[in-house]
Amino acid sequence: MTRVYLIRHGESEWNAAGDLYCGRTDIGLSEKGKEQARAAGEFLKDVHFDAAYSSPLIRAYDTASLILGERKMDIEMDERMYEGDFGEWEGRSKATFIQEDPESWNEWMRDPWHTRAGRTGETAKEMHDRATSFFNDLTQKHGDETVLVTAHNNTIRFFLAGVLGMSFSHYRKIFQDNTGINILDVSEDNVVIKSLNVHTHL
Numbered sequence: 001m002t003r004v005y006l007i008r009h010g011e012s013e014w015n016a017a018g019d020l021y022c023g024r025t026d027i028g029l030s031e032k033g034k035e036q037a038r039a040a041g042e043f044l045k046d047v048h049f050d051a052a053y054s055s056p057l058i059r060a061y062d063t064a065s066l067i068l069g070e071r072k073m074d075i076e077m078d079e080r081m082y083e084g085d086f087g088e089w090e091g092r093s094k095a096t097f098i099q100e101d102p103e104s105w106n107e108w109m110r111d112p113w114h115t116r117a118g119r120t121g122e123t124a125k126e127m128h129d130r131a132t133s134f135f136n137d138l139t140q141k142h143g144d145e146t147v148l149v150t151a152h153n154n155t156i157r158f159f160l161a162g163v164l165g166m167s168f169s170h171y172r173k174i175f176q177d178n179t180g181i182n183i184l185d186v187s188e189d190n191v192v193i194k195s196l197n198v199h200t201h202l
Helices: 030-042 058-068 094-100 102-110 123-140 155-166 169-175
Strands: 003-009 051-054 146-151 181-187 188-199
Touching: 003 058, 003 123, 003 155, 030 123, 051 058, 051 123, 051 181, 058 146, 094 102, 123 146, 123 155, 123 181, 155 169, 155 181, 155 188
Parallel strands: 003 146, 051 146
Antiparallel strands: 003 181, 181 188
């Protein structure tokens, strides 16, 4: 069994600028986001991590680095933990793109498993499957170890929706604060959610 601390990145500059959809665009942390990551690090200061992973995007990598603080650890980047590709929604607020193209949003909300985000982006299935592949490999590499993983809102939510066996059209019912902490026990054939979106450090 691998104990995983799965954490959403701190607030990004685009989160702060009206919560613009920031999928594959490599946007850094805001000052508030850096403080959130440091606070998460203080909250987790007594946790011994055997390994650390992040999405390759700078907001996730910097969150991991700030959480680890003075720990002398490498952070391995894995593209399977990227945020979703949001297609035509990238860099825009939800209110704006819904007003201009409500059909695209409605179809996504009805069936994200098969629908491409922003018409040209990823499906929920693609996000879920790559995250699941990552965690399957993690259990092979880090059995009986404790691992830090920093990633992104939708990738985390679709992975957790799959763990819970819930309808993927309800994924927005799983809330993830910036630097919200999920604690998972992951084995080869099972995932148990021990804690969901812990945010008492915020």
